Amino acid sequence: MxxxxxxxxxxxxxxxxxxxxxxxxxxxxxxxxxxxxxxxxxxxxxxxxxxxxxxxxxxxxxxxxxxxxxxxxxxxxxxxxxxxxxxxxxxxxxxxxxxxxxxxxxxxxxxxxxxxxxxxxxxxxxxxxxxxxxxxxxxxxxxxxxxxxxxxxxxxxxxxxxxxxxxxxxxxxxxxxxxxxxxxxxxxxxxxxxxxxxxxxxxxxxxxxxxxxxxxxxxxxxxxxxxxxxxxxxxxxxxxxxxxxxxxxxxxGGKSAAVILDDADLDAHTEQLFMAGLINNGQTCYASTRILAPRSRYPEIVELYTAMARGAVVGDALDHATQIGPLVSAEQRDRVEGYIRKGRSEGARLTTGGGRPAGLDRGWFVEPTIFADVENSSTIAQEEIFGPVLTITPYDGEDEAVRLANDSAYGLAGTVWTSDLDRGARVARRIRTGTVGLNGYVPDLTSPYGGRKAxxxxxxxxxxxxxxxxxxxxxxxx
CATH class of the missing domain: 3.40.605.10 (Aldehyde Dehydrogenase; Chain A, domain 1)
Structure with a gap:
């Protein structure tokens, strides 16, 4: 063309x-x-x-x-x-x-x-x-x-x-x-x-x-x-x-938090969790790429995200079976791989991914990557990566979850995951961001969309x- x-x-x-x-x-x-x-x-x-x-x-x-x-x-x-x-x-x-x-x-x-x-x-x-x-x-x-x-x-x-x-x-x-x-x-x-x-x-x-x-x-x-x-x-x-x-x-840009509350029914929202964090291969400004997990359920949540990433179908963008396609360019892939190296060097625990998928030698592919035990102050938790990379950080109690969610230069979007929507809405009101989704995220075309801070x-x-x-x-x- x-x-x-x-x-x-x-x-x-x-x-x-x-x-x-x-x-x-x-x-x-x-x-x-x-x-x-x-x-x-x-x-x-x-x-x-x-x-x-x-x-x-x-x-x-x-x-x-x-x-x-x-x-x-x-x-x-x-x-x-x-x-x-x-x-x-x-x-x-x-x-x-x-x-x-x-x-x-x-x-x-x-x-x-x-x-x-x-x-x-x-x-x-x-x-x-x-x-x-x-x-x-x-x-x-x-x-x-x-x-x-x-x-x-x-x-x-x-x-x-x-x-x-x-x-x-x-x-x-x-x-x-x-x-x-x-x-x-x-x-x-x-x-x-x-x-x-x-x-x-x-x-x-x-x-x-x-x-x-x-x-x-x-x-x-x-x-x-x-x-x-x-x-x-x-x-x-x-x-x-x-x-x-x-x-x-x-x-x-954004570096939105997914606040998973201790009562969340994650099995009921697996598809929504995937789309909230990894839609468009993570090349999405509103993606919930910082996962904040209650310490009482931390191992379970780390395993859920790890299994989700491992099980994702990575392939040609034009294949309807593909869930994670390539990044837009070689330069963007280099940038994302640089953040993966940074995460490793700063001590985060890589649970899956981190490399290029086998058998996809052409194009600009990066494996879906999960980092656990991530300090919220670390580079990969604070800077926008714009690729299929999620970080998981533990918290104790709602107040700490809100504090971590707000401890960011960005304020575009975010999600709260809970079985009690009234409780979720109360938490959402405390997050300083332009939009928040409860148990999922899709921008509403009839409602204002935009960010605070950076x-x-x-x-x-x-x-x-x-x-x-x-x-x-x-x-x-x-």
């Missing part, structure tokens, strides 16, 4: 530069295809197209909400029609097991479009308030403008539509910058946008590396930035936006995700 043009202004356009971004299969290392590497001139062109679509009389923000919603529904239908190809394309690039890709990359984007189309059609843009001490004020919600959406590679389409769907519903236009590791699936998105008959310039796509992203973030034609990715990159983007006083939403700024999803792409105007009269 060789993509030769950029999707800008509703058309396939020749890139300004001559470089390309090559993509290889995470499972085999074989060449999959390429896409143009955008340059600053391409970003200028894309921002101008988005600016024109926003500023023009009768442009996208001036469409009636019902008309915008109808266009979004058409895009959802086009994505549904191509969902199988989209899932396979993502899976081949980043190693996501195809069963996971079919659910997330194949279905969630259309779900989000339909959800936000409903909010767009139903929401009033104006509210009249009785003033204090006098008068009346009309409070208006207006689209914020041109959005720079910087996307990640681990759930490339799902996370893209965390931004695209609410921005479209609000009346914004967008310039998308896909991650270099996943530049083929955006071409399928562009085809769907064409099929849906979107107006020129509402959605523009410019692949590129960090330099292109930095140029887009600081572009004078951009009104808001939305970024999903690493905390380190998020800090640089936050600094650039602070200097410009530019609104920014940051969904960053896990980011702002919220996506739910009505709050729509509000992030709106700004307020008050019109007062006495």
């Amino acid at each position: 060789n993509v030769n043009h950029l999707f800008i202004g509703g058309k396939w356009t020749a890139p300004a530069g001559g470089d390309t971004i090559a993509v290889t299969s995470a499972s085999t290392g074989e060449y999959l295809g390429s896409a143009p590497a955008g340059v600053e001139m391409d970003v200028d062109h894309a921002v101008q197209a988005a600016r024109s679509a926003f500023d023009a009389p009768g442009g996208w923000p001036n469409w009636e909400p019902e008309r915008r919603a109808a266009a979004m529904m058409r895009l959802a239908e086009a994505l549904d029609a191509g969902s199988e190809t989209m899932a396979r394309t993502v899976s081949a690039q980043n190693g996501m097991p195809i069963s996971t890709a079919e659910l997330y990359e194949g279905q969630v984007p259309a779900m989000l479009l339909r959800y936000y189309a409903g909010l767009a059609a139903d929401a009033s843009r104006e509210e009249r308030r009785v003033g204090l001490p006098q008068g009346t004020t009309v409070v208006r919600r207006e689209p914020i403008g041109v959005v720079a959406a910087i996307m990640t590679w681990n759930f490339p389409q799902t996370m893209a539509f965390f931004k695209i769907a609410p921005a479209l519903a609000a009346g914004c236009t967008l310039v998308l910058k896909p991650a270099p590791q996943t530049v083929l699936d955006p071409a399928l998105l562009a085809d769907a946008i064409e099929t849906a008959g979107f107006p020129e310039g509402v959605i523009n796509i410019v692949p590129g590396g960090p330099e292109v992203g930095a140029y887009l973030v600081s572009h004078p034609g951009v009104d808001k930035v939305s970024f999903t990715g690493s905390t380190a990159a998020g800090r640089r983007i936050a600094a650039a936006c602070a200097a410009l006083l530019r609104p920014v939403t940051l969904e960053l 896990s980011g700024l702002g919220r996506e999803l739910g009505p709050e995700g729509l509000q992030a792409y709106q700004e307020l105007q008050s019109i007062f009269h006495p």
Whole structure:
């Protein structure tokens, strides 16, 4: 799949530069295809197209909400029609097991479009308030403008539509910058946008590396930035936006805790435990990768996780039997293996994994790895590994469990496992994190999602995700 043009202004356009971004299969290392590497001139062109679509009389923000919603529904239908190809394309690039890709990359984007189309059609843009001490004020919600959406590679389409769907519903236009590791699936998105008959310039796509992203973030034609990715990159983007006083939403890293209470029925939740910690090969920002286990049940929990990891089917991402696929790249595998060495050197007990699986000599595979007897202060318990590596730390009593869960620079997600949901909810309320799942974890598309501390700024999803792409105007009269 060789993509030769950029999707800008509703058309396939020749890139300004001559470089390309090559993509290889995470499972085999074989060449999959390429896409143009955008340059600053391409970003200028894309921002101008988005600016024109926003500023023009009768442009996208001036469409009636019902008309915008109808266009979004058409895009959802086009994505549904191509969902199988989209899932396979993502899976081949980043190693996501195809069963996971079919659910997330194949279905969630259309779900989000339909959800936000409903909010767009139903929401009033104006509210009249009785003033204090006098008068009346009309409070208006207006689209914020041109959005720079910087996307990640681990759930490339799902996370893209965390931004695209609410921005479209609000009346914004967008310039998308896909991650270099996943530049083929955006071409399928562009085809769907064409099929849906979107107006020129509402959605523009410019692949590129960090330099292109930095140029887009600081572009004078951009009104808001939305970024999903690493905390380190998020800090640089936050600094650039602070200097410009530019609104920014940051969904960053995580090191979430799974708090297993002493009454948890683990046999009833084995599949949920696996998915909470190892979904997408551990390449998931919200994954519960720090297991906090009550000392009274510690050996049992260590054995459960060890058996779970040993029994996982590791293989080609495109095989429906696969539970753990490869990592996205050789560089990511090297990074994860470095953390495994660090865990060993710091004295953690390796119960299973730690190497490369036998018989998988091509691609970027790492065995599912479990470390027990891990100090919460250790490197592997504090830093985001982004691979199939879980740590297990014992605790004594709920207070210590909560203290350990909160003893982290991150605060994106987490889970609590218990047979008493009221008790679980009480514990969850004490954990300083953006979201918590009880006996499982799946982000709720209707509720705010995002992090505290080093896990980011702002919220996506739910009505709050729509509000992030709106700004307020008050019109007062006495």
